[in-house]
Amino acid sequence: MIREGDKVLLIDRRGKRYLVTVSDREFHTDLGILKLGDLIGKDYGSSITSHKGEEFRVIKPDINDIIAKMRRGPQIVHPKDAGIIISYAGISPGDTVIEAGVGSGALTLFLANIVGPSGRVISYEVREDHAEIARKNVELAGFSDRVTIKLKDIYEGIEEDYADHIVLDLPQPENVLPHAVEVLRPGGYFVAYTPCTNQVHRFFQAFQEYKKEFYKPRVVEVLVREQEVKKECMRPKTTMLAHTGYITFIRKL
Numbered sequence: 234m235i236r237e238g239d240k241v242l243l244i245d246r247r248g249k250r251y252l253v254t255v256s257d258r259e260f261h262t263d264l265g266i267l268k269l270g271d272l273i274g275k276d277y278g279s280s281i282t283s284h285k286g287e288e289f290r291v292i293k294p295d296i297n298d299i300i301a302k303m304r305r306g307p308q309i310v311h312p313k314d315a316g317i318i319i320s321y322a323g324i325s326p327g328d329t330v331i332e333a334g335v336g337s338g339a340l341t342l343f344l345a346n347i348v349g350p351s352g353r354v355i356s357y358e359v360r361e362d363h364a365e366i367a368r369k370n371v372e373l374a375g376f377s378d379r380v381t382i383k384l385k386d387i388y389e390g391i392e393e394d395y396a397d398h399i400v401l402d403l404p405q406p407e408n409v410l411p412h413a414v415e416v417l418r419p420g421g422y423f424v425a426y427t428p429c430t431n432q433v434h435r436f437f438q439a440f441q442e443y444k445k446e447f448y449k450p451r452v453v454e455v456l457v458r459e460q461e462v463k464k465e466c467m468r469p470k471t472t473m474l475a476h477t478g479y480i481t482f483i484r485k486l
């Protein structure tokens with residue numbers, strides 16, 4: 234049942250989505266005005282009608298809906314990459330994950346969603362403006378209970394003495410290797426997301442010094458080819474998100 238203060242996703246007849254917080258106020262759209270208070274007591278899956286007679290279906294937003302609607306600063310990690318980071322590293326409910334840089338906080342939200350209320354995400358960020366955007370996005374997602382954003386340069390060190398996993402989206406992940414070997418638990422993953430091949434190469438040069446501490450590395454690039462399904466023909470869409478980044482996984486021994 235929907236309560237006051239809940240976040241809900243409204244979907245209009247065109248498929249346009251609106252993320253709103255339920256309260257006793259009006260919400261204006263080009264398809265008419267909605268009285269959000271009318272949602273209180275309704276079930277998810279029901280609908281609400283605007284003053285122009287337009288119907289909006291109501292569902293509970295998931296993490297992708299929040300990320301799609303949140304404010305953005307720097308480029309975010311795409312869901313296809315977040316998915317493989319979480320699955321290949323085996324990130325699980327209750328885990329403690331150290332992350333840097335936080336950027337807009339998209340990866341932070343995916344991580345917070347999976348570690349759950351008993352887990353922790355500690356995110357380092359050097360830029361105050363990015364940290365501020367991410368803090369607001371963490372609040373929007375309702376994850377302030379499990380995410381801590383620190384305005385600190387992770388290259389200079391990790392303050393925590395334990396991590397199940399370390400997940401990085403910053404230019405020089407190799408600078409974090411000396412700190413990671415101190416805090417990462419055996420079996421935990423060090424994950425580095427980098428857009429460019431030269432970054433992967435530079436990481437591997439630095440990694441040689443630490444390779445006895447880790448199980449053999451794995452580097453992947455994730456390509457998702459969406460399909461167009463029509464009555465007479467199914468085929469790949471003609472456009473595609475061709476490249477986002479390379480993801481390097483190394484596992485602590």
Ligand code: SAM
Pocket residue numbers: 307308309310333334335336337338339340341357358359360363385386387388402403404
């Ligand atoms: N993963 C983020 C997301 O999904 O929204 C985007 C991260 S953004 C591409 C990279 C961030 O790393 C920037 O905000 C940058 O300020 C931060 N950064 C760069 N070097 C850093 C460092 N040494 N320590 C902490 N943060 C750093």
